[in-house]
Amino acid sequence: MNISRRRFFGVAGAMISSAAVGNAKNACAGRQPKAPPNPYGCVVDLTACVGCRTCEQACNRVNHLPPPEERLDDRTVLDHKRRPSTSAFTVINRYYSGRLDAQNQLVPTYVKVQCMHCQDPACASACITGALHKKENGAVNYDKSRCVGCRYCLVACPFQIPAYEYFDPLTPRVRKCTFCYDRIRQDEKPGCAAACPMEAITFGHRQTLLEVTHRKIAANPVRYLNKVYGEFEVGGTSWMYISREPFEKLGFLTLPHYPMPHLTETIQHGIFAYMWAPITLFAILAGVMWKINPQQMNHAPGFQAQEDPI
Amino acid sequence: MSSHDHPKPAPLEIKFWTPGVLVLFAVMLIGFCFIIARYLGGLAVVTNLDNQHPWGLWIGIDVATGVALAAGGFTTAAIAHVFGRHQYEAVTRPALLTATLGYTFVAIGLAIDVGRSWALPKPLLFWQGNSVLFEVAMCVVVYTHVLYIEFVPIVVERFRGRVNLPGPFSLVNDRIERLLTLADGILDKTMWVFIIAGVVLSCMHQSGLGSLMLIAPTKLHPLWYTPILPLLFLTSAIAAGYPMVVFETTVATASFKRADEMEVLAPLTGVTKYLLGIYITLKIGDMIFRETYVYLFDGSIEGRSFIVEMLAMIIPWFMLMSKRLRAKRHTLFVACTTIVLGIALNRCNVFLIGFNPPYAVNSYFPSISEMAITACLLCSITFFYRLAVTYLPVLSAPSLASLEKES
Numbered sequence: 001m002n003i004s005r006r007r008f009f010g011v012a013g014a015m016i017s018s019a020a021v022g023n024a025k026n027a028c029a030g031r032q033p034k035a036p037p038n039p040y041g042c043v044v045d046l047t048a049c050v051g052c053r054t055c056e057q058a059c060n061r062v063n064h065l066p067p068p069e070e071r072l073d074d075r076t077v078l079d080h081k082r083r084p085s086t087s088a089f090t091v092i093n094r095y096y097s098g099r100l101d102a103q104n105q106l107v108p109t110y111v112k113v114q115c116m117h118c119q120d121p122a123c124a125s126a127c128i129t130g131a132l133h134k135k136e137n138g139a140v141n142y143d144k145s146r147c148v149g150c151r152y153c154l155v156a157c158p159f160q161i162p163a164y165e166y167f168d169p170l171t172p173r174v175r176k177c178t179f180c181y182d183r184i185r186q187d188e189k190p191g192c193a194a195a196c197p198m199e200a201i202t203f204g205h206r207q208t209l210l211e212v213t214h215r216k217i218a219a220n221p222v223r224y225l226n227k228v229y230g231e232f233e234v235g236g237t238s239w240m241y242i243s244r245e246p247f248e249k250l251g252f253l254t255l256p257h258y259p260m261p262h263l264t265e266t267i268q269h270g271i272f273a274y275m276w277a278p279i280t281l282f283a284i285l286a287g288v289m290w291k292i293n294p295q296q297m298n299h300a301p302g303f304q305a306q307e308d309p310i
Numbered sequence: 311m312s313s314h315d316h317p318k319p320a321p322l323e324i325k326f327w328t329p330g331v332l333v334l335f336a337v338m339l340i341g342f343c344f345i346i347a348r349y350l351g352g353l354a355v356v357t358n359l360d361n362q363h364p365w366g367l368w369i370g371i372d373v374a375t376g377v378a379l380a381a382g383g384f385t386t387a388a389i390a391h392v393f394g395r396h397q398y399e400a401v402t403r404p405a406l407l408t409a410t411l412g413y414t415f416v417a418i419g420l421a422i423d424v425g426r427s428w429a430l431p432k433p434l435l436f437w438q439g440n441s442v443l444f445e446v447a448m449c450v451v452v453y454t455h456v457l458y459i460e461f462v463p464i465v466v467e468r469f470r471g472r473v474n475l476p477g478p479f480s481l482v483n484d485r486i487e488r489l490l491t492l493a494d495g496i497l498d499k500t501m502w503v504f505i506i507a508g509v510v511l512s513c514m515h516q517s518g519l520g521s522l523m524l525i526a527p528t529k530l531h532p533l534w535y536t537p538i539l540p541l542l543f544l545t546s547a548i549a550a551g552y553p554m555v556v557f558e559t560t561v562a563t564a565s566f567k568r569a570d571e572m573e574v575l576a577p578l579t580g581v582t583k584y585l586l587g588i589y590i591t592l593k594i595g596d597m598i599f600r601e602t603y604v605y606l607f608d609g610s611i612e613g614r615s616f617i618v619e620m621l622a623m624i625i626p627w628f629m630l631m632s633k634r635l636r637a638k639r640h641t642l643f644v645a646c647t648t649i650v651l652g653i654a655l656n657r658c659n660v661f662l663i664g665f666n667p668p669y670a671v672n673s674y675f676p677s678i679s680e681m682a683i684t685a686c687l688l689c690s691i692t693f694f695y696r697l698a699v700t701y702l703p704v705l706s707a708p709s710l711a712s713l714e715k716e717s
C-alpha cells in the first residue's frame with residue numbers, strides 16, 4: 001500500500017512539477033485514521049440470535065418507518081436473503097453453514113444486517129456536502145437538509161448499506177440505520193438492542209465492549225471463533241459480531257483492515273495541501289506562455305488582434 | 311503569425327432547418343418527455359438504478375465521457391495559446407464551442423441524475439474537502455464559467471457595432487454596445503489568466519474523476535483499480551483531446567460542405583501519437599506492475615471489455631504512427647473515432663462494467679428511457695453546435711463552393 005502510494009506520487013508529482021515532489025511526499029506522508037475517541041458500539045452474538053425478527057419490529061417502530069411489505073412476524077421471509085431498504089433499516093437473514101445437529105438437521109445461523117457505523121466511514125468521506133457525518137457518540141448520522149442526492153455514498157459504502165428513495169421525484173432521501181441517534185444521545189439502548197428477547201445485542205462503549213467480548217470468547221473457546229468481526233474491518237466499525245461459524249459462510253464480506261477513504265483522502269490532501277499543485281501548474285504554464293507566446297498576455301487570442309495591433 | 315493565410319472564422323449563414331436537424335429535434339423532444347417522466351415519478355420510473363447500482367449510464371456517458379471528450383477545449387487552448395503554435399488557431403474556436411456545450415450538458419445531465427436537482431448548488435455552501443466529488447464539482451462549476459468567459463470575445467466580435475434590437479428594445483442598443491466594448495477591453499488584457507486557469511482546472515477535475523472510484527477498492531475490478539487511476543484519467547483525456555477535435559471538425563466540415571482542414575488536423579494528430587503513447591505505456595506498465603494481466607483471458611466480461619478498450623487505443627495509435635495514413639482524411643477519421651470510442655468505453659468500464667457491488671441481485675443494464683435521455687442530450691449538443699456555427703464566427707474552413715470558384 002505504502003509503496004504503491006509513494007510510487008504514484010513519484011509519477012504524478014514528476015509529471016506536474018518535478019521540483020515539487022518532495023513537497024507532495026511531505027504533504028501526504030500519511031493519513032491518520034479518524035475515529036471518535038470513545039464511541040458507542042454494539043456486539044451481536046450470532047450464537048444467541050434465534051431469528052425472531054423482534055429487532056426488525058422495534059426498529060420499524062422507533063424510526064417511524066412505513067408498515068413493512070412482509071409481516072414482521074412472518075418467518076417465511078427468511079427463505080430468501082434480504083438487504084436493508086428504505087422501509088427497513090435492519091433485516092435478519094438465515095444462513096446454513098453446513099453444521100448438523102444431533103438429529104442430522106442443518107443448524108441455521110441468523111444474521112442481523114444494518115449499517116455498521118464504521119469508525120472511519122467511506123460514506124461520510126465520499127459525501128459531497130457532509131450530509132453523512134460520524135458523530136462523537138459513534139453514530140453515522142444523515143442530514144437530509146444537506147443531501148443533493150448524488151448517491152456517491154451508495155457507491156462508497158463497502159457493506160452496501162444505504163438505500164435510496166428512487167421513487168421520490170424531488171425529495172428522495174438516503175435511508176439507513178441511524179444507530180437510534182436520538183436514543184443513544186441520551187445513553188439509552190438502540191431500539192433493536194432493547195427489544196431483543198435473547199439479549200443477543202450488547203450495547204456499550206466500543207472499547208469496553210471489545211474487552212468484555214474478548215474475555216467472553218476466551219472463556220468459551222468452543223462456542224466462539226476467536227474473531228470479532230468489525231474490530232479491524234475497514235479500520236473498525238461500531239457494530240461488531242461474534243460467531244461460531246466462519247463469517248465467510250454467513251454472508252460477511254472479507255474486507256481490508258485499512259479505512260476505505262485512505263487512498264482518496266491521501267491523494268486529495270496531497271494535491272490540494274495549500275493548493276500547491278494547481279498553483280505550481282499555473283505558474284509553469286504562465287512562464288511558458290510568457291516565454292513562447294508573450295503577445296498572448298497582452299491580447300486575447302483571435303484573428304482580430306493579429307490584424308490590427310492596437 | 312502573419313504568415314498563415316487561413317481565413318478568419320465567420321458565421322456560416324446557412325439554412326438552419328434541414329431534414330437532419332428535424333430528426334435531431336425529434337430525438338430531443340422524445341428525450342424531453344422522459345425527462346418530464348423522471349420529474350413526475352422519480353428516478354425509479356425511468357432508470358434501472360438500484361441500491362447496488364446507484365450510478366448508471368448517465369454518469370458513465372453523459373458525465374464521465376462528456377467531460378473526457380470536452381478535453382479538446384483545453385488541449386487546443388494549451389497548444390495554440392500557451393505553447394504559441396498559431397497554425398492550430400483555426401481549431402480552437404470549434405473546440406472551445408464543443409467544450410462549452412459539453413460542460414453545459416454535463417451540468418444538465420447531472421441535474422437530472424441527482425435525486426434533489428434543486429439542491430445541486432448546495433456543495434457551494436457546504437464544503438467537504440475530503441470528498442473527491444466535491445473537488446470535481448467545484449472545478450467543473452468554475453471551469454464552465456471560464457469556458458463561457460473564453461467564449462465572450464466570439465460573441466463580441468459578431469455583434470460589436472451591429473447591435474440593432476428592434477422596437478422598444480432599441481433603447482438599450484447603446485448600452486449593450488458599450489457593455490460589449492467594455493467586456494472586450496477587459497478580456498483582451500486578462501484572457502491569458504482564463505486560458506491558463508482553464509488548463510489548470512481541467513487537469514484537476516479530469517484526474518479527480520479518476521479518483522472517484524478509488525474510495526471503493528473492494529468494488530472496482532482490479533483491472534481498473536489502481537492508485538494511478540487519476541493519472542490515467544488525466545493522460546487519457548489529454549490524449550483524447552485532439553482526436554475529438556478531428557472527429558467533430560471532420561463531421562462538421564463534411565456536413566457543412568467546407569474544406570476538410572486536413573492541413574491543421576494531420577499535424578495536430580502528430581502530437582496525439584506521443585500523448586496516446588504516454589497513456590498506453592502507463593496503462594500497460596500499470597497492468598504488468600500490478601500483475602493484473604491474469605484477468606485478461608479469464609473469460610470474464612471485464613477481461614474482454616478491457617481488451618477491447620486497449621485495442622481501441624493501440625490500433626489507432628499504430629495508424630497515427632504512419633504519416634501516410636495520417637494524411638488521408640478517411641483513415642485519420644477512422645483512427646480518431648476509434649480513440650474517441652475507446653475513451654468512452656474506458657469511462658464506462660470504470661464506472662459501470664468494472665463496478666461489482668456485493669449483494670447485487672440484478673446486474674445493471676441501462677433502460678430504454680435512460681438511453682433516450684442520453685440521446686436527447688447528445689442531440690442537443692449537436693443542435694446547439696449547429697445553431698452557434700450558423701450565427702457566430704466559429705468555423706473558419708472555406709466552403710467548397712467558394713474554393714471551386716477560385717480554381
Ligand code: SF4
Nearest residue numbers: 115116117118123157
Ligand atoms: S456501513 Fe456503510 S453506510 Fe454505514 S457507516 Fe459504514 S460506510 Fe457508512
Ligand code: SF4
Nearest residue numbers: 127147148150151153
Ligand atoms: S446522496 Fe446525499 S448523503 Fe449520499 S453522498 Fe450524495 S449528498 Fe451525501
Ligand code: SF4
Nearest residue numbers: 059177178180190192
Ligand atoms: S440501531 Fe436503531 S436504527 Fe439501527 S437497526 Fe437498531 S433500531 Fe434500527
